[in-house]
């Protein structure tokens with residue numbers, strides 16, 4: 499069933515958390531104000547403007563550094579329980595290191611948190627959403643094992659200042675994007691392109707850094723203030739391209755070697771990387787004459803240190819792919835893609851009018867993915883930390899309304915029929931923002947931002963009204979109709 503379930507009268511549980519998400523560099527602007535130093539994204543787009551579809555920069559973006567009160571007002575208008583935002587490391591620690599703390603940077607986030615508190619909105623803080631201080635990149639960034647300590651020092655400063663008020667923490671947003679696309683490839687900053695090597699070094703250090711910060715929180719801050727901490731992992735659903743056993747195997751291999759590369763060490767009962775990826779990279783590395791595997795090994799102590807270091811599974815989900823086994827070598831040699839050896843495509847019949855070419859509308863994939871995570875990781879509490887749709891702008895955003903209707907319907911089926919333990923859902927995003935390589939072309943917001951206007955005027959879209967209704971009624975609107983799939987067909 500394409501839709502992930504027939505239209506339902508199910509409702510969301512009373513304690514279910516509804517929220518909206520943003521990320522610092524995508525909305526704040528003020529890229530060099532009040533002591534902030536450049537991040538790897540500032541550096542990438544300033545030195546290489548053609549990286550971005552419209553050659554734009556995040557220098558001003560939605561100017562949330564100055565307009566945070568308006569942002570909180572929108573969160574209130576939506577009536578949501580919780581607001582997920584990220585903190586900019588180079589705004590807090592311009593050197594990247596904890597020797598010199600920028601009090602103006604801390605003040606900005608304190609103001610934001612106080613404003614949320616005033617209106618009873620719970621903050622969720624993402625500690626790292628891709629904007630590494632360039633000064634740390636200069637010394638190797640996530641490939642330098644010292645970053646485990648640097649990141650722990652940075653997180654400690656955030657806990658010291660904010661753990662009394664912030665009860666939800668996300669250590670990393672989408673490590674797969676950081677490591678595989680940023681260090682192995684060129685799609686994300688720092689666009690290092692050291693494929694086959696750097697993505698695994700990054701992954702290894704990042705997982706240890708995550709565990710280090712979890713243990714710090716658990717030991718020093720949870721006893722004082724309570725609170726929850728987890729990771730946010732991105733995953734597409736992987737559907738077998740055909741019903742052949744080889745295609746079914748490819749789909750499982752995709753999940754195990756992509757999201758699973760990060761999920762297995764933290765969320766599985768046994769810990770460590772999935773055995774499939776260890777075997778694949780070990781064998782390939784041997785054939786390719788490396789003296790040791792390109793995928794570093796965790797010691798048994800490290801496996802234990804990382805295992806179980808999350809209170810919830812943060813999931814960022816947008817779309818679905820069809821998988822099959824590769825019949826000839828794929829990707830660069832060496833690379834994670836080449837190591838895994840599978841091919842992914844999308845079905846041309848899936849609705850695909852989005853400004854983001856990869857974003858096909860496949861609600862059933864959301865439901866199946868939630869089920870897969872629940873089964874694989876012992877029914878861990880899941881919080882959907884991102885889900886949303888991109889278009890080319892406009893307040894009458896019929897396609898986004900339809901997307902949310904159908905994905906939320908799939909979520910209701912996941913909760914009530916599959917018994918997936920989903921405790922919260924965040925729409926990506928509160929407002930239009932600087933969408934990385936898509937610049938200001940792709941719009942994900944519930945609120946439209948007029949980037950041409952000096953005040954970066956924000957206006958509610960139709961989807962904001964839909965979401966307000968869903969949050970208020972804890973269910974889908976009665977006039978919701980499966981027929982609005984036609985909103986997508988070109």
Ligand code: PNW
Nearest residue numbers: 521671672675732734814816817856933
């Ligand atoms: C997320 N995929 O990235 C990011 O967390 C946001 O900052 C971003 O604006 C948003 O989604 C929309 O792009 C993605 O593999 C990472 O399909 C991976 C995928 C999609 C989005």
